[in-house]
Amino acid sequence: MNKSELDEIANFLKGVSFFSGVNRVSLLELCKNIKTKFFEKNERIINKGDIGDAMYVILNGKVNVHDKQHSYSTFSTADCFGEYALIDDEPRSASVTAMEDTSVLIIESKYFVELVSTDMGFTKGILSVLIKRHRELDVIQERLAASKQEIESGSAKMSGLINGAMDAIIMFDEKFQIILTNPSANKLLENDDVLQRKVLFFFDDASANLIESLVKSGLDDNTKMFNNYLPEIVKVIGSNETETLNEGTISRYGNDRETFYTLILRNIEERLIAQEKINQLTTHTKYLEEEIEQLTNNHGILAEDISMFNVLKLIEQVANTDATVLINGETGTGKELVARAIHTASNRAKKPLVRINCGAIPANLIESELFGHEKGAFTGATVARKGRFLMADKGTIFLDEIGELPLDLQPKLLRVIQEGEFDPLGSSSTVKVDVRIIAATHRDLLKFSKEGKFREDLFYRLNVFPINVPALKDRGNDVCLIAESMVKSFSEKLNKRVTALTKEHKKLFLEYEWPGNVRELQNLVERALIVSKNGEIDWADIIPSTDKEDLPQSQEKSNRVLTAEELVQMERENILKALRQTNWKISGDKGAAALLKLRPTTLTSKIKALGIVRPI
Numbered sequence: 194m195n196k197s198e199l200d201e202i203a204n205f206l207k208g209v210s211f212f213s214g215v216n217r218v219s220l221l222e223l224c225k226n227i228k229t230k231f232f233e234k235n236e237r238i239i240n241k242g243d244i245g246d247a248m249y250v251i252l253n254g255k256v257n258v259h260d261k262q263h264s265y266s267t268f269s270t271a272d273c274f275g276e277y278a279l280i281d282d283e284p285r286s287a288s289v290t291a292m293e294d295t296s297v298l299i300i301e302s303k304y305f306v307e308l309v310s311t312d313m314g315f316t317k318g319i320l321s322v323l324i325k326r327h328r329e330l331d332v333i334q335e336r337l338a339a340s341k342q343e344i345e346s347g348s349a350k351m352s353g354l355i356n357g358a359m360d361a362i363i364m365f366d367e368k369f370q371i372i373l374t375n376p377s378a379n380k381l382l383e384n385d386d387v388l389q390r391k392v393l394f395f396f397d398d399a400s401a402n403l404i405e406s407l408v409k410s411g412l413d414d415n416t417k418m419f420n421n422y423l424p425e426i427v428k429v430i431g432s433n434e435t436e437t438l439n440e441g442t443i444s445r446y447g448n449d450r451e452t453f454y455t456l457i458l459r460n461i462e463e464r465l466i467a468q469e470k471i472n473q474l475t476t477h478t479k480y481l482e483e484e485i486e487q488l489t490n491n492h493g494i495l496a497e498d499i500s501m502f503n504v505l506k507l508i509e510q511v512a513n514t515d516a517t518v519l520i521n522g523e524t525g526t527g528k529e530l531v532a533r534a535i536h537t538a539s540n541r542a543k544k545p546l547v548r549i550n551c552g553a554i555p556a557n558l559i560e561s562e563l564f565g566h567e568k569g570a571f572t573g574a575t576v577a578r579k580g581r582f583l584m585a586d587k588g589t590i591f592l593d594e595i596g597e598l599p600l601d602l603q604p605k606l607l608r609v610i611q612e613g614e615f616d617p618l619g620s621s622s623t624v625k626v627d628v629r630i631i632a633a634t635h636r637d638l639l640k641f642s643k644e645g646k647f648r649e650d651l652f653y654r655l656n657v658f659p660i661n662v663p664a665l666k667d668r669g670n671d672v673c674l675i676a677e678s679m680v681k682s683f684s685e686k687l688n689k690r691v692t693a694l695t696k697e698h699k700k701l702f703l704e705y706e707w708p709g710n711v712r713e714l715q716n717l718v719e720r721a722l723i724v725s726k727n728g729e730i731d732w733a734d735i736i737p738s739t740d741k742e743d744l745p746q747s748q749e750k751s752n753r754v755l756t757a758e759e760l761v762q763m764e765r766e767n768i769l770k771a772l773r774q775t776n777w778k779i780s781g782d783k784g785a786a787a788l789l790k791l792r793p794t795t796l797t798s799k800i801k802a803l804g805i806v807r808p809i
């Protein structure tokens with residue numbers, strides 16, 4: 194082979210661009226090697242060692258190869274590509290001997306060259322060159338090493354992940370034998386040595402059946418992977434018999450040869466307890482919200498004190514029944530408000546609430562007021578009249594001051610309560626009504642009935658559901674609450690701005706006894722706002738102090754111009770105080786008249802005029 198031929202090979206190789214993984218530099222290197230290792234005929238080539246690194250292209254003649262496995266082989270051009278033979282790249286320790294008249298091209302490179310086809314003048318046949326993909330192999334090997342490393346680091350990460358997981362991870366095979374667990378699983382199963390044990394053993398029957406059926410149903414499925422949430426909470430029984438409730442997932446992985454299942458379980462015991470607590474609290478909150486809503490519902494009863502809360506609770510309890518209610522309480526405590534609240538909260542709310550004050554209507558008129566009369570039933574009954582009971586049909590009647598109902602009328606009321614019927618005055622026909630009865634009194638009706646002033650049977654008929662409305666002085670801070678609300682509403686009504694109640698003011702409100710209860714408070718606030726100037730109110734001057742209460746006030750004491758109503762009220766209060774102080778003794782040295790510097794007869798007429806009645 195002459196130089197130009199070699200150059201031709203070199204050029205050819207330069208132009209070859211299809212050697213995958215071999216870049217141009219390495220090709221040129223190749224060419225250099227070709228040049229240096231070309232042996233002409235008759236030269237003997239002795240090469241000992243690993244021939245895997247070189248490729249021998251026998252251009253003509255023969256070579257002998259001694260190797261460990263093949264012992265001795267002769268390669269000639271005839272063995273391969275017509276006139277050219279190739280000793281391939283199988284790495285072996287061998288010696289190669291060129292026979293006489295042999296030309297061998299040795300390509301000393303780790304990249305093997307396979308001559309496949311070329312027509313370059315010095316050969317007849319087709320010679321092409323392929324560089325075997327050693328380079329690729331290297332790359333693959335490099336990649337393999339990298340992936341191995343990756344796998345190693347991946348599996349380190351994976352085991353870190355699995356071992357660090359709070360959830361219990363249990364892998365098992367088709368026979369339900371555990372093949373892998375993480376520390377959380379061991380903790381859950383209360384066992385560090387669970388491998389090869391049956392996973393179902395650690396569940397109660399229902400849960401074991403569930404897992405088994407999921408696995409079996411999954412097997413019928415052709416896909417090799419599934420991932421399911423467990424449809425139910427499963428119960429794990431640890432080796433120490435500890436039972437825990439868990440939720441989780443089950444997944445399947447596999448190939449044609451084997452299938453694995455992974456159970457990921459989460460102990461939800463604590464969560465369930467917390468959830469239960471949340472549920473309880475939510476229900477409780479809802480209940481309280483409802484209660485608050487009901488208790489403050491549109492009835493206008495301002496109350497924060499427990500004593501009034503009890504009243505509101507009773508209202509709520511009784512409202513939706515048809516039970517007769519007897520409301521007890523001092524004057525002005527809000528008995529009527531309570532009656533209205535009951536009616537409003539009842540299912541009769543859309544029907545009328547008819548009120549009648551039994552103490553305010555003359556005895557001879559009360560019967561016709563309550564039950565109505567026919568035309569001409571009595572002198573002056575020129576037209577027939579519908580009584581309050583009939584007006585209240587399907588609704589509620591509120592019999593205020595029931596203690597004042599004349600004794601002779603009481604059987605008639607009893608009959609309405611018992612039978613829901615009555616005969617109007619002067620009528621021979623009976624009227625049927627559906628009326629809910631609410632009665633109120635400031636009197637001790639039981640005592641009253643024992644004294645024969647009230648029918649005992651009627652008392653018991655009325656007293657089905659008693660509600661006692663406490664006096665304002667017994668409602669703690671409610672007095673301030675109501676006062677504040679009244680200051681606000683009167684200032685709006687009178688279009689007057691006034692300063693808010695201070696601590697000292699509230700103290701005054703709390704100290705006073707409020708014998709007239711909420712009504713008295715209401716009147717006092719209204720009066721204060723009427724007389725107020727520049728938004729300032731001297732509450733100390735307006736609210737009778739405890740000291741002042743001890744001694745009845747002299748009427749001349751106040752230097753402020755009082756209204757006629759105020760004067761009457763003040764006089765009434767003064768007389769009441771004097772009477773209380775003297776134990777209702779009017780005349781004599783220690784009598785109220787002497788205390789008030791009035792004649793006993795004057796005092797007696799004043800008591801009558803002011804409607805002062807000695808409490809029973």
Ligand SMILES: Nc1ncnc2c1ncn2[C@@H]1O[C@H](COP(=O)(O)OP(=O)(O)OP(=O)(O)O)[C@@H](O)[C@H]1O
Binds near residue numbers: 496528529593635
């Ligand atoms: N808790 C309260 N919150 C707000 N206002 C109230 C409260 N209690 C009573 N009132 C008001 O006080 C006034 C007197 O109340 P109510 O007429 O209901 O008392 P009463 O006990 O029926 O009086 P009487 O004994 O004279 O029949 C009413 O204007 C009422 O609106």
